[in-house]
Amino acid sequence: MSRQVSHPPTIHKDIGDLSIPAEIAESLCSCGGIEGLIRGIPPDEVFEEMQSWYQACADPVRLKILSLLVVRPLCVCVLKAVMKMADSKLSYHLNILKRAGMIEGKQQGQYIIYRITPKAQRFMEKELEQYESEKIRDGY
Amino acid sequence: MSRQVSHPPTIHKDIGDLSIPAEIAESLCSCGGIEGLIRGIPPDEVFEEMQSWYQACADPVRLKILSLLVVRPLCVCVLKAVMKMADSKLSYHLNILKRAGMIEGKQQGQYIIYRITPKAQRFMEKELEQYESEKIRDGY
DNA sequence: AAAACATTTCAATTATAATTGAAATATTTT
DNA sequence: AAAATATTTCAATTATAATTGAAATGTTTT
Structure with missing residues (x-):
């Protein structure tokens, strides 16, 4: 539709087998990577309970x-x-x-x-x- | 299932063509009846908006x-x-x-x-x- | 105990939302 | 410009929720 504008290439990092933008990589490393993210949120039962509400x-x-x-x-x-x-x-x-x-x-x-x-x-x-x-x- | 216990008859009032328990009638009268209840709550669009959230x-x-x-x-x-x-x-x-x-x-x-x-x-x-x-x- | 009333339950239908895999789009890398 | 990657869109299917009218239940009145 609209004219294509080429973005400057995004700098990215590889963590494990995952390639992600640098912007995210930083905050992701500081929290323990994917595993850290998972650890940081409530267990699934909490979301089940919330959803029924x-x-x-x-x-x-x-x-x-x-x-x-x-x-x-x-x-x-x-x-x-x-x-x-x-x-x-x-x-x-x-x-x-x-x-x-x-x-x-x-x-x-x-x-x-x-x-x-x-x-x-x-x-x-x-x-x-x-x-x-x-x-x-x-x-x- | 369980043995039937007969309740004392509930005193009720008639408001318009509606018969309701005395307990409710009191608070209902003090707020302007059915019409008063309707006036007291937000318009339907508010509930539509809330529901989508x-x-x-x-x-x-x-x-x-x-x-x-x-x-x-x-x-x-x-x-x-x-x-x-x-x-x-x-x-x-x-x-x-x-x-x-x-x-x-x-x-x-x-x-x-x-x-x-x-x-x-x-x-x-x-x-x-x-x-x-x-x-x-x-x-x- | 029959009739009347308030409310729920049920089964059938209709409507809405979620899942799936394949194809499309956008961007970057080679 | 072809290949690779990230993400979305699409169409088909499956699953879930809402609506409807009739029948059932429990309570009170007659």
């Missing part, structure tokens, strides 16, 4: 439910009235939040009242706050 | 990449060596992080060096810190 957050319906429950516990019937969706759909999303440890439901007579867990409460407050501050910064 | 985080491969880039920029070839996966797979995940605004790549000669964006940096530091503190609390 974010997975649960990765849906606008569920985020909306959480933001409602941040303020006060609510029964399914009220959530349904706010969310305007089929029972089974709502129930599906509630179940995902529950399995992720973000909400808990307790039966109260014929109703079930859901409340957000302390961990999810902390998380949502932090996150919503950030989105609020972005809103202000961007002038909405 | 968490969606990008909702994968262990991508979280691992981010946690590597939190410490220092890296070229694809080093990431490949650490992640031990096919080029095309790695590239796919890098692209998702890029589209979500979590990383940026700049070509440096024949290499491409990826760095985490300031917003993602802040996010990951906060999140990893929390997982660290959980690790300590749980005694691992």
Whole structure:
């Protein structure tokens, strides 16, 4: 598409059987090479655990439910009235939040009242706050 | 399964055409009913925006990449060596992080060096810190 | 105990995301 | 300019998640 501009050749180093740009080589050596990088990050289980949390957050319906429950516990019937969706759909999303440890439901007579867990409460407050501050910064 | 225990009947109130438990009715009235709840939460676009961020985080491969880039920029070839996966797979995940605004790549000669964006940096530091503190609390 | 209500579960479908290997692009080296 | 290297793109497949409507469950009211 655009005219080709030839870059100055990148100086690179060989570490083991790996050739890398000099810029990276420096910081890589100072941390123990590839092995050092691997040692420096959490074990895979941590990422698995994190992903299941974010997975649960990765849906606008569920985020909306959480933001409602941040303020006060609510029964399914009220959530349904706010969310305007089929029972089974709502129930599906509630179940995902529950399995992720973000909400808990307790039966109260014929109703079930859901409340957000302390961990999810902390998380949502932090996150919503950030989105609020972005809103202000961007002038909405 | 377990023996049925009959609950005391739940006192409930009718608000509009909605019947809800007394416990909820109180807090619901004080905030302006269903309409008040709806008014109290951010507009849908906020949840859409949040979901795309968490969606990008909702994968262990991508979280691992981010946690590597939190410490220092890296070229694809080093990431490949650490992640031990096919080029095309790695590239796919890098692209998702890029589209979500979590990383940026700049070509440096024949290499491409990826760095985490300031917003993602802040996010990951906060999140990893929390997982660290959980690790300590749980005694691992 | 039958009817009504709140909620969940299930099975079928539809939609979205991830993986794979091959081909394409860009850059550098020879 | 041909060969080599780094990385991306593409098309096909596979896997996972979301939606839907009907049926089931548990609770309360009549």
